[in-house]
Amino acid sequence: MKWLERSRSIAAxxxxxxxxxxxxxxxxxxxxxxYATSVYKSSLIGHFEVSQTAIGIIFSIAIVMLGLSAAxxxxxxERSGPRKSMFVxxxxxxxxxxxxxxxxxxxxLWLLYLGYGVIGGIGLGIGYISPVSTLMKWFPDRxxxxxxxxxxxxxxxxxxxxxxxxxxxxxxxxxxxxSDGSDWIASGSSVGKLFITLxxxxxxxxxxxxxxxxxxxxxxxxxxxxxxxxxxxxxxxTGQVSAANAxxxxxxxxxxxxxFLNVTAGIGILEQAxxxxxxxxxxxxxxxxxxxxxxxxxxxxxxxxxMAGRFIWSSTSxxxxxxxxxxxxxxxxxxxxxVLALFGGSSMLLFVMMAVVIISFYGGSFATAPAYLKDLFxxxxxxAIHGRxxxxxxxxxxxxxxxxxxxxxxxxxxxxxxxxxxxPVLLTMVVLLVIGFLATTQIRAVDTKxxxxxxxxxxxxxxxx
Amino acid sequence: MSQxxxxxxxxxxxxxxxxxxxxxxxxxxxxxxLVGVPLGYGVITTLSRVAQLFN
Numbered sequence: 001m002k003w004l005e006r007s008r009s010i011a012a013x014x015x016x017x018x019x020x021x022x023x024x025x026x027x028x029x030x031x032x033x034x035y036a037t038s039v040y041k042s043s044l045i046g047h048f049e050v051s052q053t054a055i056g057i058i059f060s061i062a063i064v065m066l067g068l069s070a071a072x073x074x075x076x077x078e079r080s081g082p083r084k085s086m087f088v089x090x091x092x093x094x095x096x097x098x099x100x101x102x103x104x105x106x107x108x109l110w111l112l113y114l115g116y117g118v119i120g121g122i123g124l125g126i127g128y129i130s131p132v133s134t135l136m137k138w139f140p141d142r143x144x145x146x147x148x149x150x151x152x153x154x155x156x157x158x159x160x161x162x163x164x165x166x167x168x169x170x171x172x173x174x175x176x177x178x179s180d181g182s183d184w185i186a187s188g189s190s191v192g193k194l195f196i197t198l199x200x201x202x203x204x205x206x207x208x209x210x211x212x213x214x215x216x217x218x219x220x221x222x223x224x225x226x227x228x229x230x231x232x233x234x235x236x237x238t239g240q241v242s243a244a245n246a247x248x249x250x251x252x253x254x255x256x257x258x259x260f261l262n263v264t265a266g267i268g269i270l271e272q273a274x275x276x277x278x279x280x281x282x283x284x285x286x287x288x289x290x291x292x293x294x295x296x297x298x299x300x301x302x303x304x305x306x307m308a309g310r311f312i313w314s315s316t317s318x319x320x321x322x323x324x325x326x327x328x329x330x331x332x333x334x335x336x337x338x339v340l341a342l343f344g345g346s347s348m349l350l351f352v353m354m355a356v357v358i359i360s361f362y363g364g365s366f367a368t369a370p371a372y373l374k375d376l377f378x379x380x381x382x383x384a385i386h387g388r389x390x391x392x393x394x395x396x397x398x399x400x401x402x403x404x405x406x407x408x409x410x411x412x413x414x415x416x417x418x419x420x421x422x423x424p425v426l427l428t429m430v431v432l433l434v435i436g437f438l439a440t441t442q443i444r445a446v447d448t449k450x451x452x453x454x455x456x457x458x459x460x461x462x463x464x465x
Numbered sequence: 466m467s468q469x470x471x472x473x474x475x476x477x478x479x480x481x482x483x484x485x486x487x488x489x490x491x492x493x494x495x496x497x498x499l500v501g502v503p504l505g506y507g508v509i510t511t512l513s514r515v516a517q518l519f520n
Contacts, residue, residue: 016489016493018493019492019493019496022497023496025500025504026499029503153500156507156508158507159507159508159510160503160506162507162511163506163510163511164503208499293514296514297514297516300514301511303511304508304511304512
């Protein structure tokens with residue numbers, strides 16, 4: 001399939017670079033479905049007659065596979081170019097749903113683990129990093145905004161998948177898709193049909209991205225943009241560092257630590273969002289002022305904050321610098337967590353505002369990471385380095401829930417807790433964020449001994465463009 | 466209209482250029498609509514649920 005080769009996807013002169021963000025978004029909006037698995041969680045528990053953990057683990061497998069595949073396949077993605085890697089991502093993501101559907105129809109849970117978790121998870125990892133370095137090459141003048149746009153799609157994917165999946169499940173179960181149906185739980189066979197529909201639909205939409213992605217020709221730069229006139233900064237390298245060398249630097253592991261701690265702290269809220277808001281506003285009679293439907297609205301608001309933060313904060317980092325924005329995520333996040341822990345229960349508006357800002361920082365840290373890596377290591381293998389960095393996400397996906405659930409289990413039973421029961425969890429998150437803040441302050445420009453020799457770079461450019 | 470007709474060639478070239486520009490604009494509109502419309506639908510649907518939070 002030669003049309004997938006990098007050499008076949010080099011843009012012709014005059015190509016409009018604003019066609020690249022929709023191609024990248026087509027991939028990220030589809031794989032962002034991973035955040036909407038709660039829509040059919042109860043149905044799968046009933047269908048397989050297993051515990052919440054047995055179904056919840058599907059998401060965990062997918063996120064672990066995301067990090068592993070991004071780390072392992074990152075160099076291949078960089079070498080093969082965005083078109084081939086996006087095609088592989090679309091194939092794995094679509095196939096993951098189809099194998100998962102087979103598991104649902106035949107009532108074999110392991111097939112669902114293999115399909116959605118392992119195969120789909122590989123699609124997630126490759127799809128997540130595929131368009132990122134290409135976007136930064138098209139937008140060297142605004143790399144944070146460019147990656148923010150794409151990675152915003154990963155946050156926004158759930159906003160589409162959640163109502164779409166609910167409407168489809170109702171239709172498959174024979175209900176009016178627009179009906180309320182608050183006490184309805186979809187049948188297992190409907191979830192199977194949903195998986196087939198989503199697998200085919202997502203593959204088709206991702207193929208739009210595959211067909212429309214282009215890499216800039218060697219030496220291309222935006223009209224009127226002169227890299228030599230860009231304000232120089234000690235934190236923005238003019239050298240290029242390979243992925244193998246990047247992981248030998250202290251700065252890589254400090255960024256890894258900052259991302260890991262910020263994501264772990266964000267998961268603290270995301271994991272518990274719905275019960276947390278109900279517990280914070282539970283009266284002395286044991287009843288909460290916030291019912292389940294309103295709590296669902298709060299979860300939706302967090303999704304919008306997560307998505308918006310990816311674009312807004314990452315774009316802001318182009319102006320104020322990556323190090324400062326990470327200090328804001330971690331230092332500002334710690335302050336907001338303290339306010340939330342101590343005063344969140346006194347005002348619904350304050351609680352919601354603090355939570356949304358914290359989640360916007362969570363999303364922002366993901367979206368700013370590729371541009372930060374570009375600043376530190378150059379564009380040479382930034383996609384591969386980004387892949388290795390995403391292992392921080394996998395680690396946080398395990399550590400975050402473990403910390404939150406472990407501390408909350410010691411506080412009481414679900415549905416009986418109040419605001420002060422959350423103090424240990426929230427203050428633990430503050431400590432993590434402060435450590436992350438200190439790690440960020442130690443990030444320095446990479447030593448020139450890690451830079452690639454000019455001759456090697458010229459050779460690789462002439463081979464691969 | 467013969468394409469070989471010398472005095473018409475500039476007009477034809479301009480027309481071809483217009484068609485090319487139109488196609489480029491159409492591709493741009495289609496691409497952004499493909500991702501923007503579903504995303505807009507998702508945001509509006511979510512915001513309508515969020516409204517219950519402050520009712």
